[in-house]
Amino acid sequence: MSRSRVQRWAILLLTVGLLAVVPIAASAQTQADVDRAERNREIAEARKSEAYRDYQRVTAQLDEAVEKYMQLWAEREEITYRIQLMEQAAARYQEEAAELNERARSIVIDAYISGQRNLVGSAFTASSIQELVTSQALIGRATERELESLDNLDAVSRQAERSSAELAVRRADVAANQEAAAVVVDEIEELRQEQGAILAKADDILHAAIDRYNKELNEKRVEDARIRRQQAEKSASRPGAAGGAPPEATPGFMCPVHGRTSFIDSWGFARSGGRRHKGVDMFAARNTPIVAVVDGRIKFSSNSLGGLSTHLYADNGTVYYYTHLEGHPTDITSGQTVTKGTIVGYVGNSGNARYTSPHVHFEIRPNGKAVNPYPTVRSAC
Numbered sequence: 001m002s003r004s005r006v007q008r009w010a011i012l013l014l015t016v017g018l019l020a021v022v023p024i025a026a027s028a029q030t031q032a033d034v035d036r037a038e039r040n041r042e043i044a045e046a047r048k049s050e051a052y053r054d055y056q057r058v059t060a061q062l063d064e065a066v067e068k069y070m071q072l073w074a075e076r077e078e079i080t081y082r083i084q085l086m087e088q089a090a091a092r093y094q095e096e097a098a099e100l101n102e103r104a105r106s107i108v109i110d111a112y113i114s115g116q117r118n119l120v121g122s123a124f125t126a127s128s129i130q131e132l133v134t135s136q137a138l139i140g141r142a143t144e145r146e147l148e149s150l151d152n153l154d155a156v157s158r159q160a161e162r163s164s165a166e167l168a169v170r171r172a173d174v175a176a177n178q179e180a181a182a183v184v185v186d187e188i189e190e191l192r193q194e195q196g197a198i199l200a201k202a203d204d205i206l207h208a209a210i211d212r213y214n215k216e217l218n219e220k221r222v223e224d225a226r227i228r229r230q231q232a233e234k235s236a237s238r239p240g241a242a243g244g245a246p247p248e249a250t251p252g253f254m255c256p257v258h259g260r261t262s263f264i265d266s267w268g269f270a271r272s273g274g275r276r277h278k279g280v281d282m283f284a285a286r287n288t289p290i291v292a293v294v295d296g297r298i299k300f301s302s303n304s305l306g307g308l309s310t311h312l313y314a315d316n317g318t319v320y321y322y323t324h325l326e327g328h329p330t331d332i333t334s335g336q337t338v339t340k341g342t343i344v345g346y347v348g349n350s351g352n353a354r355y356t357s358p359h360v361h362f363e364i365r366p367n368g369k370a371v372n373p374y375p376t377v378r379s380a381c
């Protein structure tokens, strides 16, 4: 036999041999395969159920409501910041106007002393400082330097009037925004309860279908966030949006919220005093436990901006920050070392979040500087 014929025989024999073995191997896997197929079929059935569709609908609505709420919040912070700037400007105008007013008065007094009765008369009949300033009698009497002061007073008092009118509009905007936000907060609360009710009623098969749905949804959100970050990197419109935490900075990271939570990528959104948002706001029912995302040393604190806070210092130098907490656990003390998963606080709205829906503001600081925590949190929650 030639060498190639030997090879052909060898292949043929090997194939026959394999055919003899395969049915045995197949029969060994059959039961598991059948079970898996059966479970998949049941899950596929469950995904057609009304309860599953209700869950999907409520989850989508919850996402939308949280997104809307975050936008309203950012808008409100922008307007509030503009109001602050306008109030500062208005205070400066008032100061300037008061000074110029003084000068106008001294012109009137000078006029009285030198016997200009008609001018003094107009000073007393003028209904506003503006009328006095622009009265021909006063202008006729004033020196060039004084005229300049009067002109300035006129300009400044007009500017002050304009800015107080604009302030009134802005304040009305804030009030309308707060009303709209309150409606969304109620909506979030209702949707969260509806979601809870569906989950409470669900059986194992429906839970499996929902788990699968949530997993798919998270994968989609991670991908969406990645695309958004790429776009942000290109436009650089949201400073720092490009940099999430590198995986080596957060090894073994687990979700900071132990329970159902809704959140969006809100890195760089407007915050009070012209600040930018340096974390992720994770909305959850009040008193939902928050946990140590890795092993580390914890520190509890309290300040007017953040309210009740927890810092978690990991051995690799990464710092995690949780704030606006409702409370701290009583069985552990500040300064103590804890293992991953230990409860280190409860969701609330303390500090400057007291008018917001309960949430934990969470930060990741790999090298002492906060980076966008969204990608890390999204893939873990």
Ligand SMILES: [Zn+2]
Residues within 6 Å of the ligand: 277, 279, 280, 281, 360, 361, 362
């Ligand atoms: Zn926040």
